[in-house]
Structures are given as structure tokens and as C-alpha cells.
Amino acid sequence: MSDRRILAPYALSAPATAVLTAFMAAPLVMVLMLSFNSFTMATGIRPGFTWANYAEVLGDSYFHTIFGRTFLLAAVVTAVSVLIGAPEAYIIHRMRPPWRSIFLLIVLGPLLVSVIVRTLGWAVLLGNRGMVNTLMMRLGLIERPAEFMYTFTGMAVALVHVLVPFMVLSVWASLRRLDPAVEAAGLSLGASQATVLRRIVLPQAMPGILSGSLIVFTLAASAFATPAIVGGRRLKVAAMAAYDEFLNSQNWPLGAAIVVVLLIAMVTIVLGYNRIVERRFHQVFQ
Amino acid sequence: MPFLEIQGLVKRYGSVAAVDGVDLAVERGEFLSLLGPSGCGKSTTLLAIAGFVEPSAGSIRIDGREMAPVKPNRRNIGIVFQSFALFPHMTVAENVGFGLEMRRVSAAERGHRIAEALALVRLDELAGRYPKQLSGGQQQRVALARALVIRPDLLLLDEPMSSLDAKLREEMRVEIRDIQRRVAITTILVTHDQAEALLMADRVAVMDRGRIARIGRPYEVYEDPGSAFVSNFLGRTNLIAATVVGRSGGRLRLRVGEVEVDATGDVNGSTAMLSLRPERLSFGSDGVPGKVESCLFMGGQWLYRVATPIGELAVIRPNEGGAHVPEGGTVRVTWPPEAARVVHE
Ligand SMILES: Nc1ncnc2c1ncn2[C@@H]1O[C@H](COP(=O)(O)OP(=O)(O)OP(=O)(O)O)[C@@H](O)[C@H]1O
């Protein structure tokens, strides 16, 4: 009886464990092993054990630029998503019932469309010969097309568009647990609406903002399609660099090393962030 | 002039009137209970006073000042919400100090007044805790301290004790009552618990479907409820439909089946509703004959159900240690003349 009790959780989680092992852990281990192999144009991939790929990724300024760009992009996208997504979530939260679900659907709607389609939409709209540029030039507002495609700003804007729904959802979920009477209590104690927002609503939305940031940051740092289409070859990010090593240079070990470095960097950031958040909010929010 | 004066207050949600013409006057320092069944508009009335619900019609004046243009954060009203509504990310002391901070009270003065307020609700030792780390009763007292510390002109309590267990609720009733007396603050308590309303308030207002059905001192309202609704809502009562057979000097002669009884009160028309409080009934040698159907022990009292020619009567007798009438026993039910009252339907 008691034996069964103890075994039950393992038995119940066995299918999920099997799926994760087969499709997550195994490929990861293979990528890790691959990253220690050696490669030359002449011989192709050679089994063996070498740190050379890591030395290249960590030592070459070409890769420094790419990783620097990747994490800067992720940080900017996260910050902008907070600035747009958190107020958006609060406004939706304050709406009356029929409107609330309608606007939530509008916010989440883009998630139903493939990232590629949405990003190509940006390209059509904002390319050098895109609708916005053409229109503005016709109207004589600008002389040369405003650069959007193949710029860092363009990548950031397109990624924010793709990822902001995750922020809205996350913040909205934490606002839903907010007792409306708490805001009223703040007002009745003499606080202005702005003070209530800053001192009472914001701290309680913080867990949602923080977990939303985590989601947006990791998705932005590992994003491939959007930076590839909007940023192009000139502005590579880490995921594209790995893709190029695998498919263009055929240098799989180097590609694998890039993937591993990206993964370790992200896990470190996520864990460190979680640690800080938990220490800060542990007592207040279980 | 009354301190709080409400005239013709109406609040409509769509076609439904949550509050449907409430007139109310509360004196300075008075403790008023707003009592009524669920959905009768108590909370809506309270929220309108606090400024969180905009009235569809009517006026609210505090200390002679019209409240319509005054924002909720400028009304200087202390509220204890049904859910307590404490700030979960602030400690007890920070919760209590928030209102003072908003009033730009200096830090030193603030610390002093927080300590004073926490002492008042006997929570001095828990100042550093977060709301999640407190019991329901402690949270409630924090909410009370937070509302009192700003020295509000008016204290509004919306079913503040509904989530406490019976024992704690009884203690808190006495405690809130004492605190209210000590700081002499005008208070409105919303509740649907009649015992709470009678016990705590100087005056009780019974609400029914958005209107005030009866208002007065607890004893008066209980003894002379006026309507069947109020008499049934305030305590329990035996309601008996009767026909009027005669009138003399404020008393009515009523007939129920074969039996004739006298009652206080007056009605137009030939039918009347007779109200007999169970605790005013007793067993005697004359009176209405009956048979005890059931007999329940309630600790301090016995609750009998007696089948009589005028209908089934609930009778409550104090437990005085002696023998009780057993089930199936025959009795005669009597009452003092003033216990029989006529009420409106
Ligand atoms: N925001 C609202 N929209 C629509 N109807 C409402 C709203 N608030 C209250 N009502 C309705 O108004 C009526 C009175 O509500 P109110 O909350 O004042 O009742 P109450 O007396 O406080 O009841 P309870 O004892 O259950 O708290 C109810 O029928 C309720 O359904």
C-alpha cells in the first residue's frame, strides 16, 4: 500500500519523462558530444575530444559581436515588452466583461498566425519599397526610404510584436488575482489613482512582469525566424550563427559549440534571475 | 443636523435598482447597523457613501457637505472591506501606515500613531508580519487599525466578520464595539447577521429590496417590527394569518380558526398577520391547547414545535435545569397580552 503510494508519482510522470528524454535530453547530449569533435574542410567531422570549438566561439571577436548583439536584442525586446505589455494588461484587466474577452482575443490573435507570416508582414509593410515608405515618399514626408529592414531597431520592433502577447498574458494572469477592493482600499486611504497604481497595483503585478520577462527574454535570445528575415545576413544573432555553421559551412561541431554556449548563458541568466526574484518576493507571494 | 444624511439614494444597474430610494440620517458618533438579506443593496449603499459607486439619483451629505463632487480619496472615510483588502506586499505596520503616508504625516509621528493603532486592536507584536502570515481574525484587526489610524470622519464596515469562526466573531463584535465607543467615531456596519446588528448598534436599519423597511433602536425594532419581513428577519417569529373581528383602543380582536386572540397594532381591512415571538410564549394552565411535536435542546434553551388549532408554533423556553416537556406531551401555550403583535405583510 505505502509502496504503491511512493511509486505512483514516478509512474504517473513516466510518459512525460520518456518524451522529454527522447526529444530533449538525447538530442542535447548528442549536441554536447558533437561540440567536442573536430572539423576541417578537407576531412569533415572527426570524432575525438577537443576544446578547439569552444576556444573559437569564446575567443573570436566575430562571435563576441554576435553574442553581444543577441543578448542586447533580448534585453531591449524584454524592456520594451514590459513597457508596452504591462500597461496593456492592466487596461484589459480594468475593462468590463464583454470588452475584456474581446480585447484579450485581439492581443492573443497574433499568436494564432505563424511567426514567419507575421514577420513577412512587417517586411511588406516597412521594407525600403514597403507600403509605409512608399506612402511617405509619395507624400513628400521623406526623401529616402527610412531604414527598417536589416537594422537592429527593425529586429527589435518585429520581435516585440511577436513576443508582447506573452508579456500581456503573464501580467494579466497575475492581475487577475488582485482583489479589486485592494485598489479601493488604497483610494479610501487618500492615495491618488496614480499612487495606487505605483504603490499597490505594480508591486502585485511584479511576479507576472518578472515571469513574463523571463519568457520574452529566452524566446528573444533564441529567436531565429524574425531576426533572420528582418535582420538578414548582416545582423546575425546566435541562433542564426549556429544555423549557418550547421547548414552553410557544414561545420557541425562549431555550430554545436555555439548552441551549447547560448544554452549555458541563458540557463545562467534564468537561474540567477529566478534566485533574485525568489529572494525578493518569497515572503509576499507563495 | 445629522452628521451623515442620505436622501432618495437610487442606484440602478441596467433596469435593476440595487438601491431603490434610501433615506438615512446618522448622528455624529452613532453606531448604525445596516441589516438585510443577501442582495438587498447594503454593500451598494455603503460603496455609494464611500464614493466607489456613483448614485443614479439622490444625495449624500457628510457634515452638511454634498459628496457628489468629492472623490473617494478626498472623503476621509475609513473602510473595512468584506475581504479585508490588505496590501499583500506590505507588512502590518506598512499597511497601517499607508494612509498616514498619503496624508504626509512625518515618519516619527507615523511610527507613533501606527503603534497606537496596533495597540488599540492588540496586534503590537505582529507589526513586522505580512498579511499572509496572519490568521483571519488578525487580518481583520489590521484592516480595522488601518481604517481607524487616519482618524476618519466616518467608519464603514462591510460584513467585516463574515469570514471569522463563531467564537472569534463573538469576541470581535465586543472588541469593535468597545473601540468604536472609545474613539467615538460615526460608524455604519453592514451585516446580514441579525444578532450582530442588535448586539453592536445604537440603531438598526433593516433593508429589503433596495429600501429601508424599518429603522430604530434594536429593542424597539425587535419588539415592534412593523412588517412580517422585518419580524422574520430580526430573530424568528410565528406568523399567523388572522381575520379582524373587532377593534378597541389600539388593540385588535382577531380570529384564527375557532380561536380568538387580542393583539397590538392596527391594520386597514379585515385580515391581519399576527406575530408571536417564540421566546415570549410559555406553557401554562390556560391558553391555546397543543401537542409537542418535537423538542430540541440548544444548550441555553429548549426549542419546541407545538401543533395547535392556530397552526404550528415554535416555542423557546430557557433551560432552567428542570424537566422539559417530552415529545408527544400535551400543553397549553400562553403569552402576555403585549407579545401578540399585528404586522404588515
Ligand atoms: N456591478 C454590478 N452590476 C450589476 N448588478 C449589481 C452590481 N453590483 C451589485 N449588483 C446587484 O445589486 C443588488 C444589490 O447588491 P449589493 O452588493 O448591494 O447586495 P448586498 O446587500 O451587499 O448583498 P450581500 O449581503 O450578498 O453582500 C444585487 O442584486 C446585485 O446583483
Ligand SMILES: [Mg+2]
Ligand atoms: Mg455585500
